[in-house]
Amino acid sequence: MKSILVLIGLGICVGAQAQEWTFGPKVNLGLSARQPLEEVVVGTIRATVGGSSGDASTSGVGAFARYDRLRWYGQAEVNRLRSQQLSASITTTTLGFTTAQPRNRSNRTDVRIVGGYKLLPWLRASVGLGAVHHDANPADAYQHLIASAEQQAVQFPEAKDQFLSQARAYEVAQVIQNGLQRQWLEASLGLGIDIGGLTADLVHTNTLTPLINGIVVRDRTYALRQQATFWSLQLGYRLFPLKAHLLAPRKNRAYERIKRDIPFYRNEFHLSGGLLGEDIGSAFLYENRYTHYLTRRAGITAGLNLMRINETYVNGFLPKQYTQVQLVTGFRVLPLYSRRHTIGLTAGPLFIYETGFRTNSGGTRTMNGQLVQTVDFSASSRAQGLSVAVQGTIDYNFAATDRLILGPWLRATPDYGYLGVQAGYRF
Template sequence: MRHALRLGILLGLGTSLSSYGQQWTGGLKGIAPISLEVSRFYQQIDEFEVVESNSGDARGQGWGLFARYDRPRWYSQVEANRGRYYMPGLYFSSDRTSSGAELTLKRQDIRLIGGYKPLPWLRINAGVVGNWNRRAYSYNNQAHIQYLEDQIRTYPAQREYYEPQVKLARMTQAVRDGFKRFNTEAQGGLGVDIGGLTLDLTYTRSLSPILDQLAVGGQSYRVRQQYGFWSLSAGYRLFPLKTFLLQPRKNKRTYERIKQSIPYYRNEVGAGLGVTSDDFGGSWLYENRYTRYIHRRIGLTAVVGLVRSFEDYSGFLPEIKTGFQVAAQGRFLPLYTRRHQLGLAVGPVYTMTSGISPAYGSGTYTSDGQVIGKTITVRPDSRRKNQSLGSQLQVDYQFMPTDRIPVGVWFRHQQNRALTYVAMGFQMGYRF
């Protein structure tokens, strides 16, 4: 409730300020991280070597509100966002066992941004970010530790096997308990405005660590972990309403001429092919789409697709998944000309996946923090099946070489318990 109130205050601020002049605008945005890098380090805790874990994916998603003040050559912006992010983690390895611990955090942030506009529609920006972090879910690791200790007492002959598992569980718990509740970041990037639509490519770098030390066995170990990630965001300016949502009377004649010059087809079928950020070159998807336009700018889309994902994270073991997806989307065209169209689509997606994941007993061998070998155990219980209902957000651009054939590119973020990814690709269709 407190976070919703905080976001509501910001939106109210943007709404009220817009009444003082055309310079103030405000609206909603969605954020999708796409690539992660973390600081490298090495630490020894008992028999375990501790190194960073980095998959190359900055998985997660966020949404928020923003208010902007525009001048001809510069602008300033304040944002309030919230979301779920899979932050960098640690990897523990010894001669007897190994495992990774990943930070999954819910966070709210406030961003203060300033920028320069070399062109009316192009923005170069930089800013600072303050984050409030909390765990996305609570795992009863203490119960697992108690179970392992009970096994040692019950089966003393197996002490050599269970003792490393206890240490590993305690270090995993230390990661989950040791993250910073507040940290700061700096960001810089490029932005493009197309009418009310705003698109941004941003690089964000932590100024303070998300993890600074681990408390294990009554001792504190310094583990300073910082990160940087690229993200894409798409937003729409809702205020002032007359400028961005309602059709101004002075443009009515122009709009009528546009409607007469652009043929209107109610149906569009198409196919899309793309790659996901899980592992470029190893993860791909194919899908068929049908859109029924109920207005020149508004349509309803049905999507049926297949996703193939091969994940081979550094420090982790590979997983292979095949996913079948069915989605329904509402579609809006903020840019609508005879040859160029920009689309926004959002809606629910049902995903069903099947595949394999290495069984318990697989391991990774390291030397001086570098991975030098892996063992993978595959058993009948390595097979994995999952299904879930989630959401999709997509932005696409289409060029019309003819009135009936659109071709273009698209970018998507999907949040789904069965399969979460960011993807981009190529599409082609036919209108009738």
């Protein structure tokens, strides 16, 4: 890891002298993840680990340094990601629950070396090798559930066996969660494009070393091995050298013609609608967004959003229904700028006010001899509060006229991905 950081630092220093070196920020948006299903039986407890997900797992931000030659390139990068790992379904004769949310979502840092070949001047194929460091999960995440079940076993001796069975189930869930390795290796294959300073890569990543390699429950070892594959969309911008990648060269005749022929509109207003790009139920987002351009290709933006989310009890997600008011702010640049087509990149803080409810626990239980799904409500089920996240947005606009624009947009945060369409007016 130290060697790679030195390589990135060297790239930054050399960048001012060698045009082949560039560096900049990037955003990672997880598209899907897959873990093979593995089953382990501990007494009367059955744990099924793995599954597929369309969640924005393994999403976050990073920075990269890139060295370009005519037909090939090399890249070193560091990423800080929010990751969902080791989803497990735990069942006993009286209880069933999943560890998918929220206890196994935590942070990871990866350092990656990528090498690629340029199929065309703007089209790249790449391979990469990454080292991942996973932050420790909160200690004893299930301890209060274990203690509560054991206390109920004492208070209600007629149901002692049922409560002790629940306590052992929570114990198995905790052992699986704590069994996640702190470090592992990953390999990746990617296909990318360059549009000016903008880079976009579709990447398939596979773990080379196991995420978990056996668990120990009450001094007994059980075989459980998990690896994972996932797809991600990675967007970056080569900021330096500024003259080559952020600002148009002074002798660029096409850009000079654009400046001469297209009026400079300092203000841009968008109306947009979108969906949460997840498989948790349904969500619709409405947004008003205003941008003030300081130059033709850079400005500041702010948007006020309203989103209604309804999560359903599928694939282990407990019911949740809430409303979010979002204030999206950021700095905006246009890496592609022409009379009819623009691509915009925006990054900055996202302020979220949320109100609604979410269930705290639930699962599959036996009632009157039948297996039914249940959810538990409590005073803490009400969700209300303010939070702050980091967002990155990419959008494309087609100018039907010089003032009227429309097109799609895609936004990523550490926890979710959003996509939608927009219509705008420039003045």
